[in-house]
Amino acid sequence: MRRQMDLSEVSDGKKYHRGDMAKLGCGDCEGCSACCHDMESVILDPWDVYMLTTGLACMAGDLLEKYIELGIEDGLIVLKLKMDGPDHACGFLNEAGRCRIHAVRPGICRLFPLGRVYDEAGTFSYFLQTHECMKEKRTKIKIEKWLDIPQIAKYEAYICRWHRFTAEFQERFQELTEEEQKRENIKILQLFFLMPYEKADFYKQFEERMRML
Ligand code: SF4
Numbered sequence: 001m002r003r004q005m006d007l008s009e010v011s012d013g014k015k016y017h018r019g020d021m022a023k024l025g026c027g028d029c030e031g032c033s034a035c036c037h038d039m040e041s042v043i044l045d046p047w048d049v050y051m052l053t054t055g056l057a058c059m060a061g062d063l064l065e066k067y068i069e070l071g072i073e074d075g076l077i078v079l080k081l082k083m084d085g086p087d088h089a090c091g092f093l094n095e096a097g098r099c100r101i102h103a104v105r106p107g108i109c110r111l112f113p114l115g116r117v118y119d120e121a122g123t124f125s126y127f128l129q130t131h132e133c134m135k136e137k138r139t140k141i142k143i144e145k146w147l148d149i150p151q152i153a154k155y156e157a158y159i160c161r162w163h164r165f166t167a168e169f170q171e172r173f174q175e176l177t178e179e180e181q182k183r184e185n186i187k188i189l190q191l192f193f194l195m196p197y198e199k200a201d202f203y204k205q206f207e208e209r210m211r212m213l
């Protein structure tokens with residue numbers, strides 16, 4: 001989700017890169033699952049859907065029945081984690097308050113309590129949200145270790161590309177009729193989220209879909 005915010009109010013005021021150390025270590029979240037509840041903005045990108053569907057051997061349509069839902073952000077169709085039940089919790093949370101899909105969890109779950117701040121050129125830095133994680137006495141850890149994402153440089157380049165693509169699309173949407181917006185959204189949903197991914201290099205498949213669009 002794109003938000004305008006004053007970084008000095010929500011963070012320690014610093015910008016970080018993947019090789020930097022930041023106070024993220026939270027003792028493996030022992031006894032806490034706060035950030036798996038009431039999170040309305042865990043928006044999934046194509047890499048997340050690739051990880052979930054290839055890792056859990058299912059289709060995006062199967063996930064839509066229980067774990068994820070569709071929404072609209074500034075005119076653009078989005079997929080996000082569904083927060084459900086009396087606890088308003090993510091469906092991937094088990095009874096012990098642990099993530100059942102830790103190895104294939106979405107990028108935003110990996111990131112928390114970091115956020116991303118984008119510059120004019122569409123590249124980003126990380127920032128540390130200081131009022132989000134409940135754990136006190138957090139330890140310093142290297143950001144790339146915290147994210148635990150293979151081929152991190154490729155991943156970051158892809159995140160920038162996807163961000164630019166969605167931002168441009170949202171801008172262009174303002175000139176389209178409702179009917180045209182609907183048609184474009186269906187195309188994006190189909191091409192980047194519903195069309196099954198092979199359990200092979202994600203980035204090649206993503207680029208191929210970009211070309212198709
Ligand atoms: S996918 Fe896992 S880490 Fe992310 S909100 Fe759900 S339970 Fe929490």
Ligand code: SF4
Nearest residue numbers: 029032033035133134
């Ligand atoms: S609030 Fe902090 S300790 Fe609690 S689950 Fe989230 S990251 Fe872990």
